[in-house]
Amino acid sequence: RKEVEQDPGPFNVPEGATVAFNCTYSNSASQSFFWYRQDCRKEPKLLMSVYSSGNEDGRFTAQLNRASQYISLLIRDSKLSDSATYLCVVNQEGGGSARQLTFGSGTQLTVLP
């Protein structure tokens, strides 16, 4: 089983739709979580951190479920500009090892006009 798993998609949704992605992780000791977006042939860019109580940034909402070991990203009112690949990142901190930063393979989203 991969340490971090994402549905690769593609998710094709119409403008204005609500879409949700999940990301599951295997290490229960994971402590910090992030969502990144990556546009074609560009670098990953931080979209938002994921906090235990859940957090929202405009049209984006991130949730963490520690019991079931998954994080989610909800995008409301999708825009054409939201088309990208969304990567989840799971960190197991402590132990001094940067190996504990684990990226999912990404979920591809295309928002259609």
Add this chain to the structure above:
Amino acid sequence: NAGVTQTPKFQVLKTGQSMTLQCAQDMNHNSMYWYRQDPGMGLRLIYYSASEGTTDKGEVPNGYNVSRLNKREFSLRLESAAPSQTSVYFCASREGTGRAQHFGDGTRLSIL
């Protein structure tokens, strides 16, 4: 507001040639990383440096070497390039534990 700067942005090499990819960050971050990304695959960690003066292997270190020259700079060297090393290489840095990584805009490397 440069953030993480990578050079070069593009490079074509012949098999067996050597080259060094440069990375510099101006955010005073402690940790720096080198990843490669291949089509249809996620980011794979090559090497990282948790702090100035230290380096460690990641998931796919074979064929690469690194140098943490100072706090700002972390270089990746291919001693004898192979076609399997054709990839997009990303450098990243982060302030410390619990913080997100910031990426450079990548080096697209082709080895013929």
